[in-house]
Amino acid sequence: MIDPALPAHMRPDRSFQALLLTLQRFWADQGCVVLQPYDMEVGAGTFHPATTLRALGPKPWKAAYVQPSRRPKDGRYGENPNRLQHYYQFQVILKPSPDNLQELYLKSLQAIGVDLGLHDVRFVEDDWESPTLGAWGLGWECWCDGMEVSQFTYFQQVAGIECAPVSGELTYGLERLAMYVQGVENVYDLNFNGREGAEKISYGDVFLQAEQEYSRHNFEAADTEMLLEQFRMAEKACHKYLAFGDKGERHEMALPAYDQCIKASHVFNLLDARGVISVTERQSYILRVRELAKACGAAWLKTAAGGAA
Amino acid sequence: MPDLLIELFSEEIPARMQAQAADGLKKLVTDALVERGLLYEGAKAFVTPRRLALAVHGLPGRQADQREEKKGPRVGAPEGAIAGFLKSAGLASLDQASVQSDPKKGDFYVAVVEKPGRPTPEVIADIIPAIIRGFPWPKSMRWGSGSLRWVRPLHSIVATFGAEGDEPEVVRFEVDGIVSSNVTYGHRFLAPAPITVKRLDDWMAKLEAAKVVVDRDRRKDIILNDAKDLALANGLELVEDEGLLDEVAGLVEWPVVLMGAFEERFLDIPDEVIRATIRANQKCFVLKNPATGRLANRFLLISNLVASDGGAAIVAGNERVIRARLSDAKFFWDTDRVNGLESRMPRFQSITFHEKLGSQAERIERIRRLAVEIAPKVGAQPALAEEAALYAKADLLTEVVGEFPELQGLMGRYYAQDENLPPEVAAACEEHYKPQGPGDRVPTAPVSIAVALADKIDTLVGFWAIDEKPTGSKDPYALRRAALGVIRIVLENGLRIRLWSILRNRAIEVLQTIKQLPFEEAIDSISALPPDIRTLKGVQAAEDELLFKFASSGLRLTVFGEAVKIADDLLSFFADRLKVHLREHGARHDLVDAVFALEGQDDLFLLVERMTALARFLETEDGKTLLAGYRRAVNILRIEEKKDGRAFTGPTNAALLKEPAEERLADAIEQVKRRVATAVAAEDFETAMTALADLRAPVDAFFDAVTVNDPDPALRENRLKLLDEIRAATRGIADFDRIGG
Numbered sequence A: 001m002i003d004p005a006l007p008a009h010m011r012p013d014r015s016f017q018a019l020l021l022t023l024q025r026f027w028a029d030q031g032c033v034v035l036q037p038y039d040m041e042v043g044a045g046t047f048h049p050a051t052t053l054r055a056l057g058p059k060p061w062k063a064a065y066v067q068p069s070r071r072p073k074d075g076r077y078g079e080n081p082n083r084l085q086h087y088y089q090f091q092v093i094l095k096p097s098p099d100n101l102q103e104l105y106l107k108s109l110q111a112i113g114v115d116l117g118l119h120d121v122r123f124v125e126d127d128w129e130s131p132t133l134g135a136w137g138l139g140w141e142c143w144c145d146g147m148e149v150s151q152f153t154y155f156q157q158v159a160g161i162e163c164a165p166v167s168g169e170l171t172y173g174l175e176r177l178a179m180y181v182q183g184v185e186n187v188y189d190l191n192f193n194g195r196e197g198a199e200k201i202s203y204g205d206v207f208l209q210a211e212q213e214y215s216r217h218n219f220e221a222a223d224t225e226m227l228l229e230q231f232r233m234a235e236k237a238c239h240k241y242l243a244f245g246d247k248g249e250r251h252e253m254a255l256p257a258y259d260q261c262i263k264a265s266h267v268f269n270l271l272d273a274r275g276v277i278s279v280t281e282r283q284s285y286i287l288r289v290r291e292l293a294k295a296c297g298a299a300w301l302k303t304a305a306g307g308a309a
Numbered sequence B: 001m002p003d004l005l006i007e008l009f010s011e012e013i014p015a016r017m018q019a020q021a022a023d024g025l026k027k028l029v030t031d032a033l034v035e036r037g038l039l040y041e042g043a044k045a046f047v048t049p050r051r052l053a054l055a056v057h058g059l060p061g062r063q064a065d066q067r068e069e070k071k072g073p074r075v076g077a078p079e080g081a082i083a084g085f086l087k088s089a090g091l092a093s094l095d096q097a098s099v100q101s102d103p104k105k106g107d108f109y110v111a112v113v114e115k116p117g118r119p120t121p122e123v124i125a126d127i128i129p130a131i132i133r134g135f136p137w138p139k140s141m142r143w144g145s146g147s148l149r150w151v152r153p154l155h156s157i158v159a160t161f162g163a164e165g166d167e168p169e170v171v172r173f174e175v176d177g178i179v180s181s182n183v184t185y186g187h188r189f190l191a192p193a194p195i196t197v198k199r200l201d202d203w204m205a206k207l208e209a210a211k212v213v214v215d216r217d218r219r220k221d222i223i224l225n226d227a228k229d230l231a232l233a234n235g236l237e238l239v240e241d242e243g244l245l246d247e248v249a250g251l252v253e254w255p256v257v258l259m260g261a262f263e264e265r266f267l268d269i270p271d272e273v274i275r276a277t278i279r280a281n282q283k284c285f286v287l288k289n290p291a292t293g294r295l296a297n298r299f300l301l302i303s304n305l306v307a308s309d310g311g312a313a314i315v316a317g318n319e320r321v322i323r324a325r326l327s328d329a330k331f332f333w334d335t336d337r338v339n340g341l342e343s344r345m346p347r348f349q350s351i352t353f354h355e356k357l358g359s360q361a362e363r364i365e366r367i368r369r370l371a372v373e374i375a376p377k378v379g380a381q382p383a384l385a386e387e388a389a390l391y392a393k394a395d396l397l398t399e400v401v402g403e404f405p406e407l408q409g410l411m412g413r414y415y416a417q418d419e420n421l422p423p424e425v426a427a428a429c430e431e432h433y434k435p436q437g438p439g440d441r442v443p444t445a446p447v448s449i450a451v452a453l454a455d456k457i458d459t460l461v462g463f464w465a466i467d468e469k470p471t472g473s474k475d476p477y478a479l480r481r482a483a484l485g486v487i488r489i490v491l492e493n494g495l496r497i498r499l500w501s502i503l504r505n506r507a508i509e510v511l512q513t514i515k516q517l518p519f520e521e522a523i524d525s526i527s528a529l530p531p532d533i534r535t536l537k538g539v540q541a542a543e544d545e546l547l548f549k550f551a552s553s554g555l556r557l558t559v560f561g562e563a564v565k566i567a568d569d570l571l572s573f574f575a576d577r578l579k580v581h582l583r584e585h586g587a588r589h590d591l592v593d594a595v596f597a598l599e600g601q602d603d604l605f606l607l608v609e610r611m612t613a614l615a616r617f618l619e620t621e622d623g624k625t626l627l628a629g630y631r632r633a634v635n636i637l638r639i640e641e642k643k644d645g646r647a648f649t650g651p652t653n654a655a656l657l658k659e660p661a662e663e664r665l666a667d668a669i670e671q672v673k674r675r676v677a678t679a680v681a682a683e684d685f686e687t688a689m690t691a692l693a694d695l696r697a698p699v700d701a702f703f704d705a706v707t708v709n710d711p712d713p714a715l716r717e718n719r720l721k722l723l724d725e726i727r728a729a730t731r732g733i734a735d736f737d738r739i740g741g
C-alpha cells in the first residue's frame, strides 16, 4: 500500500522519481546498502561491480541501486512507447538469497501502488544468461497483467565461477513499472517530478531529445574505427591491470581491471548496433569479453571483499 | 489399506516442465515402493505452478517379514568353511545355527535369517529424500546457502500416511533443513494462509477451497470450456491451440478466463501474425468470427486471480500490452512491405549460412541453379523456378520473421503477393519448406516442387560435404527430415528424377564453395557433364570430348573424386530413409535392398514401382517357386564354386546341352532375359514379372531331370554356368540374394 501520509508529488503512482525513491526506501528497510549508479556505461545493472563481483565469494551482501542502462540496439528514435536505448533499471541483490525473496518482491510492488487483489502478477519462466559475463541463473520474468516489469534471478554462475552462496537478483524496469502505476500508454508521457501544470516535468522533457540523438549516434554515426580501437585498448588494458595486480595468492587490482571489461562490453554493444560485426565475429567478440570477465572474477576471489583470507 | 500423500511446495515451476515432472515423481516413488515389497493399488500425480504432488493408495501398513534359510557346510567341515558361513549369515557362533539331515549329504548347518518387515512410513521416509535429491529436472538450481537442487527453491513438504477414517500420521523426514509436515498453503494471493491437510480427498478439497485446482487436466478443461463459452456468448469462436492450453494450464492455479479487445485497425495485419504476436508474447488465445472465418479483434486471457473489480484492471492492463505488441507487429508488417523483398537480398552476402558452407547468398545461388536444372523434370517453367528460388528465402530478413521465426515461408508468400510476384512464386515461398514432418502436406505445384527439392538437396549435399551427417539420435540440421521430404515429394507426385548425377553435380558446386575455388568456369560446364560418369577416367574422356574443363587438373582430381563419393554415400542415405519410409507404410525393406543393389538405381519413383511389382510377384505361386528354384541354383553354385575355387559365369556352350530339360532352360533364359530387358526398358514391371514367371517351369523341370554334378567335367561346368544364367536372368529385376523370408 502506498503510504497515505505522502505528499502528492512523492507518491510512486504520481511521479517517476517518487517510484524510484519508494523502492530505495523499501529496500533500505530490508537492510540493503543503497548505492548510487556505477559511473560507467553499462547494458544492465548486473554489470555494476556491486552485483557481478559481489555475487562471487562467500561474503554476504545486500545492495540496491538504480542503474542507467544503455542498450544501443534498442534505440527507436523516441518513437516506441516502451523501448528505450537508455533506461533505468532498479537493481537489488541479496546474498544469500533469502527464503522469502518472492514475498519481499511482491511487497515492494505493493509499496509502489500495485494492488495484488486487483492485478494479475505472475512468475513466468525466463532463464537469464549473460554470455558476455559468463553468467547464468534461473528465475522468471515477472508479469503484471501481461506486462513484463521485472526480471528475477537466482544466480548460479557468474564470470564462469559457481555462486555459493547463491545471490537473488531483482531487476525492475522502472519506466515500464511507472507507466503501469501511472496508467500512461507512452513512456514519454510519464510524470517525472510529480508536479502538475507549469511545474510538471515529463519523462519526454528529460529524455526524448536524448533518445533521438543517441539513436542517430548508435545506428548511424558512432565512430566505428575509434570503437574498434577502444575495444582493443580496453581488452589490452584489462589484461595489463590483471597482470599488474596479480600477487600470486592475492590480487590487488581486480576492480580497475573489471572497469576495462565493462568498457569493452559497452563498446562491443555499440559496434553491434552499428552493424559492423558479422555473425561469426560476433561470437568471438562475446568470447573475448567473457574471457575478461572470467579473469576479473578469478582475481576478485583473491581480494578481501572476494573472501580471500 | 492406508494411502500416502506427498506434496512438494516450491516457487513457480516452469510450465513446460510440469507434466513430465508429475509423471517422473509417480514413477520414481512407486518403483521405489515396489522394489521394497510395497505393492499399491493405484497412484495419481498432480502438478500446479507451485506444487508437485503424488497420492498412492492401497499400500500395506508394513513390509512383509522375510525369512531366509541359508545352507551351510556339513557338520564337521573344516574350520575355515564354518567361519565363512558364520560371517556370511551374520551369526556369532554355531549355537545360532540349526542342523538339518539329508539322506545323501548327511548332517549340515542351516542359518535362519529373519528380516522383519519395516513399517511403511519408515520406508517412505527413506525413499523420498533420495528421490528429491536426485530428481531429474531438465534444469535445476541451488538457492540461498544450501546445496539442495530443485527446479526453483523448495519451501515445504507434505507427507502423510493413513487409512480412510483414521487421522493420518505425518511421515517424518528432512531434506536440507526442510522438515516434512501436514501443512501446505493455498493460492499465492487468494488464500496464502497455512492449511493443515490429511489425506488426498481432504487435501484436494481444502486446496480447492483455497483457490487451487490441483489437477492439471481439470484446469485445462476449465480453461477450454470457459473459453469456448465466453467466445460463444460473444458470437465468436475460439481458435483452439493445444500447445498454448498446455502452457497456460501450467501458469495458473485458479484459472479465470477474461476477454479483452484491440483496435479493429490491427486486423489489417495477417491473422497468423496477430495470432503469433498474441500467443508468443502474451500467451493469450485469439478468436474467430464464424461468419468470415477471419480473426476478431478480441482475445482471451487466462488470469490467475479472482480480482476484486471483476478483472477490469487485468483486462485493461493486458489490452495495453497487446496494443503495444500489435503496434510493433503492424510497424514490422508495414516496413517490411515498404522496403520490399528485393532490397534485402544484398544483405545475404554478409550472413553466414554455415561457417564452412559460405554465405546465405552463395546458398541461394546454388539453390537457384539447381531449381532451374530440376524445373523441366518436374514440369515447371525454369524462369519461374528461378525467380521463386531467388525470393524463397528473402523473408528471413524481414522484421516479422525476425520476431516470429515460425512464420518463415508464410510471410514470404504474403510479401510476394503484396509485390504482385507471379502466384507460383508466392506459393513457392511458402511451400518450398514443406513437408516439415511426416504428417505435413507435400507441395504439388511444379514451381514449389522445384524449389523445395533444390533447397533440400542443397542442404543435404552441403552437410554431407563437410561431414556433418546425422549420427544416432543427433541430427541437428534435420537432414533426415530433408531426405524424407525429397522422397515424399518425388513419390507422391510421381516424379521421374535421376538423383545421382544431381547429387554429384551439386557436390562439385558445394565443394568449390568450401574450397573457395574459382567458381564460374567449372560451374557452367557441370550440367554438360554426362550424368553417368563416375570415374576420373570417365571425366577425363568427357573433358576431351566435350571440351569440358575444370579450372585445373588438381581440382578435377580432388573435387570430382570427392563429389562422386558424396553422391554415392548420400544415395545410400536416401535408400535408408526410403526403407524406413516404406516400412512405415508396410512394405518389405529387404525388397528395397534387393532393388537398390542393382547398378545405377537412383530413380526413386521407378524403384518403388519395381519393388511393388516384385512384391506382388513374390506373393504368387510362380514367384514363390521361382525364388525357391533360384535359391537352389545359387546354393549349388556357391558350393561348387567354393570346391573348385573359381566362379562359373555364362554363357553356356550350346553344344554341351545334352538333356532336353537343360536345352529348354537355356532357351527360356535367353527369351526371358530379352523380354525382361525390353519390359524394364519400357518401365513395365508387370510384364517383366510375367516374363520372369515363365522361368519357373523350366527351372523346376531342370532340377527334376538333370544332375548338375555330372561325372563329365565339361558337362558339369556347362551346367553350373547355366545355373549362373538363372541368376543373371533375375538380375534384370532385382538382386534375389537380398530377398529375405
Ligand SMILES: Nc1ncnc2c1ncn2[C@@H]1O[C@H](COP(=O)(O)OP(=O)(O)O)[C@@H](O)[C@H]1O
Pocket: A044, A045, A046, A071, A074, A082, A083, A084, A085, A087, A089, A128, A141, A148, A149, A150, A151, A171, A172, A173, A174, A175, A176
Ligand atoms: N529497452 C528497454 N526499454 C525500457 N525497458 C526495458 C528495456 N529492456 C528491458 N526493459 C525492462 O527492464 C527489465 C529488465 O530487463 P532485462 O532485459 O530482462 O534485463 P537484464 O538484461 O538485466 O536481464 C525488463 O523486465 C523490462 O521491464
Ligand SMILES: [Mg+2]
Pocket: A126, A141, A151
Ligand atoms: Mg527479461
